[in-house]
Amino acid sequence: MRLQGKHILVTAAGQGIGRASVLALAAEGATVLATDINEQLLASYEGVQRVRTLKLDVLDKAAIAKAVTSMPALDVLFNCAGFVHSGTALQATDDEWNFALNLNVRAQFWAIQSALPRMVAAGRGSIINMASVCSSIKGLPNRFIYGTTKAAVIGLTKSVAADYVADGIRCNAICPGTVDTPSLGERINANPDPEAARKAFIARQPMGRLAKAEEIAPLVVFLASDESTFVTGQTYAIDGGITI
Numbered sequence: 001m002r003l004q005g006k007h008i009l010v011t012a013a014g015q016g017i018g019r020a021s022v023l024a025l026a027a028e029g030a031t032v033l034a035t036d037i038n039e040q041l042l043a044s045y046e047g048v049q050r051v052r053t054l055k056l057d058v059l060d061k062a063a064i065a066k067a068v069t070s071m072p073a074l075d076v077l078f079n080c081a082g083f084v085h086s087g088t089a090l091q092a093t094d095d096e097w098n099f100a101l102n103l104n105v106r107a108q109f110w111a112i113q114s115a116l117p118r119m120v121a122a123g124r125g126s127i128i129n130m131a132s133v134c135s136s137i138k139g140l141p142n143r144f145i146y147g148t149t150k151a152a153v154i155g156l157t158k159s160v161a162a163d164y165v166a167d168g169i170r171c172n173a174i175c176p177g178t179v180d181t182p183s184l185g186e187r188i189n190a191n192p193d194p195e196a197a198r199k200a201f202i203a204r205q206p207m208g209r210l211a212k213a214e215e216i217a218p219l220v221v222f223l224a225s226d227e228s229t230f231v232t233g234q235t236y237a238i239d240g241g242i243t244i
């Protein structure tokens with residue numbers, strides 16, 4: 001088991017990529033604190049070995065610090081929480097902008113600020129940040145706020161990697177294409193023509209399909225593990241060919 005003895009904190013672990021990652025991390029022997037704002041979703045972890053759950057709103061800075069303190073050790077932080085806004089620059093509102101920057105970027109800053117002192121003291125740590133190919137990598141229509149936030153995540157990731165490389169801390173970003181998760185289903189169903197919307201999401205990937213969350217989780221396991229000890233400051237596209 002590649003993650004035996006590692007203690008890992010995951011945000012937004014209730015469903016989608018966060019949940020698939022927690023299951024994959026625990027299956028590799030890690031002890032995982034699976035957190036989410038939605039307690040009901042966390043109930044699905046009952047009986048899963050080595051997984052403890054905690055209700056955590058990543059917009060609550062003090063609660064993040066408390067969650068970090070509650071762990072016996074912290075080897076890996078997976079900042080997975082994020083929200084997709086639809087729309088162009090002309091459609092974006094200040095409230096949407098503030099919400100997205102806070103949830104997609106500031107929450108990662110807070111979690112990293114809470115985690116770093118323990119990681120630096122231990123002389124090791126891996127921070128994994130959820131970005132997207134929709135970011136500084138690729139402009140996609142109707143994703144003005146979202147793409148802006150995920151580009152910021154890439155900048156944040158590289159900054160942390162540069163500042164703490166000599167302390168044994170690694171920091172990398174994951175950039176998925178379109179992944180079939182509950183929130184994608186909501187975005188599709190909110191469309192006046194859901195069938196056409198699903199086809200359009202599928203068409204973004206040259207592979208002609210959506211990713212499963214379980215196809216993103218192995219990258220999280222790799223970045224959490226000692227197989228990636230020479231890897232830092234990188235952005236990993238995992239996108240069915242979008243960025244070929």
Ligand code: NAD
Nearest residue numbers: 012014015016017037038057058081082132178179181183
């Ligand atoms: P999802 O959007 O279906 O679920 C998100 C989870 O976040 C939910 O369990 C929700 O309860 C939780 N959450 C929402 N607000 C929270 C808060 N304030 N504090 C803590 N938890 C909160 O899951 P997903 O689609 O796998 O997305 C997860 C991450 O992956 C996001 O950052 C998203 O931007 C990114 N991503 C997703 C896709 C995709 O196509 N699904 C593609 C690229 C990147």
